[in-house]
Amino acid sequence: MKVFISGNIAPVGLKELEENNISITQWKENRQITPEELIKACQDKDAFISVGPNKINAEFLKACSHLKVIALHSVGYDNVDVAAAKELNIPIGNTPGVLSGATADTAFLLMLAVSRKAFYSHKKIIKGEWKKYEPAPELGIELNGKTLGIFGLGKIGLEMAKKCIGAYNMSVIYHNRSRNEEAEKALGAKYVSFEELLVQSDVLSVHTALTPETKNKFTLGVFKQMKTNSIFINTARGGIHNEKDLTKALEEKIIWGAGLDVTNPEPMDKENPLLSMENVAVLPHIGSATEETRAAMAQIIIKNIVAGLKGEKLPFEVK
Ligand code: DGY
Numbered sequence: 001m002k003v004f005i006s007g008n009i010a011p012v013g014l015k016e017l018e019e020n021n022i023s024i025t026q027w028k029e030n031r032q033i034t035p036e037e038l039i040k041a042c043q044d045k046d047a048f049i050s051v052g053p054n055k056i057n058a059e060f061l062k063a064c065s066h067l068k069v070i071a072l073h074s075v076g077y078d079n080v081d082v083a084a085a086k087e088l089n090i091p092i093g094n095t096p097g098v099l100s101g102a103t104a105d106t107a108f109l110l111m112l113a114v115s116r117k118a119f120y121s122h123k124k125i126i127k128g129e130w131k132k133y134e135p136a137p138e139l140g141i142e143l144n145g146k147t148l149g150i151f152g153l154g155k156i157g158l159e160m161a162k163k164c165i166g167a168y169n170m171s172v173i174y175h176n177r178s179r180n181e182e183a184e185k186a187l188g189a190k191y192v193s194f195e196e197l198l199v200q201s202d203v204l205s206v207h208t209a210l211t212p213e214t215k216n217k218f219t220l221g222v223f224k225q226m227k228t229n230s231i232f233i234n235t236a237r238g239g240i241h242n243e244k245d246l247t248k249a250l251e252e253k254i255i256w257g258a259g260l261d262v263t264n265p266e267p268m269d270k271e272n273p274l275l276s277m278e279n280v281a282v283l284p285h286i287g288s289a290t291e292e293t294r295a296a297m298a299q300i301i302i303k304n305i306v307a308g309l310k311g312e313k314l315p316f317e318v319k
Contacts, residue, residue, distance in 0.1 A: 069308020
């Protein structure tokens with residue numbers, strides 16, 4: 001059996017593939033594989049491990065309908081035409097559960113970094129602009145006792161809420177398609193309408209999937225409803241906020257700051273104005289990039305691949 005992997009996965013995953021006598025071909029170049037190259041690479045393979053934002057659309061699926069299984073190196077599957085895969089009987093696996101803690105850590109890190117202008121201050125040292133101790137440089141704001149608004153309270157949002165309550169005794173409000181009673185009971189989280197979420201949040205953190213409903217949800221009109229001293233955090237998908245509108249909202253001080261682990265497009269252009277703003281922290285989509293989480297993701301991927309190659313039901317299948 002042969003698998004194509006469009007990037008790097010944790011060594012434990014490669015080892016387990018070898019132990020299962022699955023031969024590996026890996027994309028090693030330091031650029032995203034193109035759709036044409038991907039189709040070509042999958043032609044003589046039985047399975048595909050998708051690392052990165054490959055478009056697993058109807059065109060790709062039709063051209064690779066021989067694949068017995070596709071395992072995503074992600075929990076998100078907004079890049080997959082699930083209906084087309086179903087029609088062609090190609091099971092799609094993802095990696096739910098194991099990356100909630102690491103991704104919430106990244107959201108928490110961004111929130112704190114933005115609130116204290118950490119990335120900006122770090123760049124000042126690199127640029128030789130730290131000339132003397134300054135009691136009132138560009139001042140930050142504190143988070144203690146503030147209101148955390150979660151847009152999309154699933155597993156990752158729940159972890160973020162726990163951290164914010166534990167560290168800063170923040171009150172938690174959330175907006176979802178449906179209520180999360182577990183979070184309400186465990187954290188005292190309060191369900192609010194989307195409008196109330198905007199108006200009441202001091203920190204608004206996005207933890208929803210990218211869907212037609214959430215695509216381009218945060219536009220200038222939406223940012224205008226938020227508090228002028230609020231912080232916007234997105235560790236979910238860049239397509240959920242409108243980047244031009246976010247830039248304008250920050251330039252015109254409509255909101256106070258923003259922390260992004262996801263951008264639109266990715267990679268972000270190094271000249272992007274967001275990168276030089278005081279109250280902005282941007283990371284290159286490293287939400288779940290820890291040794292522990294990557295190893296756990298790789299193990300789930302291999303379980304999905306092995307099951308798919310045997311024609312069995314995937315243990316972690318996208319429904
Ligand atoms: C995920 O798991 O969805 C991460 O964002 C990586 O794509």
